[in-house]
Amino acid sequence: MNLDVNQARLNAELDKLASFSEAPAPAVTRILYTEQDLAARAYFKDLCLEAGLELRVDALGNTYARWQGSEPNLAAVATGSHIDAIPYAGMYDGTVGVLGGLEAIRALQKSGFTPKRSLELILFTAEEPTRFGVGCLGSRVMSGVLGTQGLESLKDNEGKTPNEARQAAGFQGQLSDVRLPEGFYHAFVELHIEQMPQLEQKGIPIGVVTAIAAPATLHIRLEGAGGHAGAVLMPDRKDALICGAEIAQTIETIALSTGSIDSVATVGIFDIHPRAVNSIPSKVFMTVDVRDTDLARRDGMVEAIKDAVRSISGGRKLKAVIETLNADPPASCAREITEATELAAREYGLRTLPMVSRAYHDALFMARLCPTGMIFIPCKDGVSHRPDEYSKPEDIERGVKVLASVLARLSMS
Ligand code: HGY
Ligand code: MN
Ligand code: MN
Numbered sequence: 001m002n003l004d005v006n007q008a009r010l011n012a013e014l015d016k017l018a019s020f021s022e023a024p025a026p027a028v029t030r031i032l033y034t035e036q037d038l039a040a041r042a043y044f045k046d047l048c049l050e051a052g053l054e055l056r057v058d059a060l061g062n063t064y065a066r067w068q069g070s071e072p073n074l075a076a077v078a079t080g081s082h083i084d085a086i087p088y089a090g091m092y093d094g095t096v097g098v099l100g101g102l103e104a105i106r107a108l109q110k111s112g113f114t115p116k117r118s119l120e121l122i123l124f125t126a127e128e129p130t131r132f133g134v135g136c137l138g139s140r141v142m143s144g145v146l147g148t149q150g151l152e153s154l155k156d157n158e159g160k161t162p163n164e165a166r167q168a169a170g171f172q173g174q175l176s177d178v179r180l181p182e183g184f185y186h187a188f189v190e191l192h193i194e195q196m197p198q199l200e201q202k203g204i205p206i207g208v209v210t211a212i213a214a215p216a217t218l219h220i221r222l223e224g225a226g227g228h229a230g231a232v233l234m235p236d237r238k239d240a241l242i243c244g245a246e247i248a249q250t251i252e253t254i255a256l257s258t259g260s261i262d263s264v265a266t267v268g269i270f271d272i273h274p275r276a277v278n279s280i281p282s283k284v285f286m287t288v289d290v291r292d293t294d295l296a297r298r299d300g301m302v303e304a305i306k307d308a309v310r311s312i313s314g315g316r317k318l319k320a321v322i323e324t325l326n327a328d329p330p331a332s333c334a335r336e337i338t339e340a341t342e343l344a345a346r347e348y349g350l351r352t353l354p355m356v357s358r359a360y361h362d363a364l365f366m367a368r369l370c371p372t373g374m375i376f377i378p379c380k381d382g383v384s385h386r387p388d389e390y391s392k393p394e395d396i397e398r399g400v401k402v403l404a405s406v407l408a409r410l411s412m413s
Contacts, residue, residue, distance in 0.1 A: 001347070001405050003107040007397045010103045014396075017043060017083065017099065018091035027387035030085040032131040033061070033169035040083050044098065044123055051106050053121065059173035060166055062138040063123040067105055069115040069411060075186040075370075077115075077410040079104065079403060080122030082362060086130050090389020092379060096396055097191040098123050104191075104404035115411040117186055124362040131156045131165070133287070134217060134325050139365035141178045145328070148175045180369055187410045188366040189337055190374045191403045193391050195359045197382030204353045205398045206345045207376025208338050212357045212364045213262070214298045216327040218288040220247065220309055223319040226274070226282025241272050241281035243316045250308040251288060254301055262293040264358070265301060293356050295329050302327060331364045336413075337373025337406065344405035350398060359384070375403055 020040035023029035030037050041063060048055055048065035056064040066076065081097025101121045108115070125138035132154040140146035151162045160168070163175060194200075199207050224238030248267045255265035266289040273283035288305060292298035306322055313320035338354070345352045357363075357374060366372045377399035380390040 001111060001113070001408060003111055003401055003404050005103055005107045005397045005400045005404075007393050010099060010396065010400070011393050013047065013099050014091060014095055017095050021085070023088055026091070027088040028085045028091045029087045029089065030083065032084050032126045032128070033165050037084060038169060041123065044083065047102060048121065051102060051109070053105070057171065058178045059171055059175050060138050060141060060162070060178050061125040061169065061171045062142065062178065065102070065121040067109070067115060067119045069118040071116050072118055074117045075183055076118040076120045077407055078120045078122055078185045078188045078366070079190065079407055080124060080362070081190050081192060082124045082127030084126060084128045084130070086128045086385055088387060089385050090383070090387055092193045092389050092391045093195065093384050094127060094192070096193055096377065096391060096399065100191045100396060100400045100403060103400050104407060107400065107404050108408055113408055115408070117411040117413075119407055119411055120185070127362055129217065132162055133219065135215070135360060136362050136365050137162060138178075139362035141175070142180045143365040143368040144179055145365055145368060151175065182369070185366070185370040186413070187334070187337060188363065188370055188372045189403060189406055189410070190361055190363040190366075191399050192361060192374055192376060193379040193384060193389070194355075194376040194382065195379065195384035198355060199353060199376060199378035200380065200382065202353060204351045205378065205395060206341070206350050206352045206402055207355045208341045208352050209333050209357050209374035209376060210338060210354050211293060211333060212331045212360060212367070212374070213291045213293045214295050214328055214330040215360045216290045216298060216302050217325040218290065218302065218305065219323040219325060220284075220286045220288065221321040222284040222313055224282050224316070225280070227280045229278040229280055232280060237280055238316060238318050239280050240284040240318060243313055243318050244270060244272075244284035244286055246312050247309055248286065250312065251305055254304045254308065258292070258297050258301060260292065260294065260297055262358075263297055263301060264292070265290045265305070291358065293330060293358070299327070328360070328364065331367035331372065333367070333373040334371030336371055337410070340406045340409050341373060341375055341402060344402045344409070347405060348398065348401055350402065375399055375406070
């Protein structure tokens with residue numbers, strides 16, 4: 001297909017979107033339902049209306065922009081990603097799939113292509129776990145992985161549930177309507193930066209994702225005795241920080257000793273209380289993000305971590321509470337989509353590399369609803385979740401072209 005992707009316009013839109021941030025440029029912080037998030041969503045909706053797409057917003061804020069096909073009763077083909085950004089992140093994670101998806105649709109419109117199956121661009125709510133501790137809230141509820149009951153069990157730092165937060169942000173409607181029925185979509189394809197250095201190092205422009213790794217999240221709360229830093233003798237202490245530090249060190253050892261490079265575990269949050277120079281830490285709150293491409297290995301790490309928490313805290317006579325927020329299976333990408341991506345790349349003379357996504361994405365849950373795939377493009381040094389995250393305009397353009405071609409092919413199937 002001879003497609004004219006407007007690289008300059010897309011780049012300007014990515015820059016504009018990045019300006020909706022709670023952190024100074026080049027960092028981007030855009031937390032779920034904040035003023036900046038809502039402004040960014042409004043900007044996205046305006047762009048979709050300008051492109052003549054039909055908009056729908058559900059009770060959680062998942063935003064659907066549809067290009068009606070010639071046979072609107074057939075299940076649509078969907079694409080999309082997220083625009084929320086963790087604290088001090090970059091401007092390409094997620095947004096390339098949202099604005100790149102829009103540009104793919106505009107390029108198809110401009111080429112005179114008429115879709116048989118409608119094409120639907122989705123802005124997923126809360127792909128990042130920042131506010132409620134669990135990622136992909138929107139696609140979890142869409143796919144039925146998380147029900148309204150489960151949503152109620154999640155709380156943000158102010159004790160608000162997602163239901164309270166979404167209503168305060170102005171999203172109305174029934175949460176039960178967010179769930180999409182089986183067969184609602186014919187297929188889903190997500191364009192995303194690789195967030196690893198393989199494509200760039202190999203000089204290959206297109207990654208064809210074959211599987212998405214299995215993520216799990218634990219919250220660990222430790223309670224010791226605290227006390228006066230000068231008066232409590234070392235043998236009498238129940239120091240929550242030292243206990244947490246030993247647990248964190250053990251978590252690293254557990255991930256390093258599975259025998260696979262695909263095993264990763266991260267303590268991303270480590271809060272201590274009362275944080276005073278001359279006071280022994282009495283409490284610790286820590287999060288653990290555990291992932292592997294192999295489910296059994298991931299579950300093995302989770303169990304080993306829980307055992308370590310119990311034995312280390314027991315040995316130090318501290319109280320430990322472990323909460324599992326999520327423990328999701330990996331997802332395999334659908335053959336018809338990986339093959340369509342290979343074909344599309346070949347059409348443009350682009351080399352491809354099959355790969356596993358170690359980051360999770362909304363595609364992990366869309367795979368429960370319909371045949372799903374992902375297209376990766378290179379990002380500089382593989383850096384992501386950092387202000388220096390960068391993807392070259394020409395790499396983004398190549399990704400958009402391949403995405404557009406895949407969407408067109410799936411829409412005519
Ligand atoms: O954490 C992840 O894999 C994604 O960036 N939310
Ligand atoms: Mn991310
Ligand atoms: Mn992402």
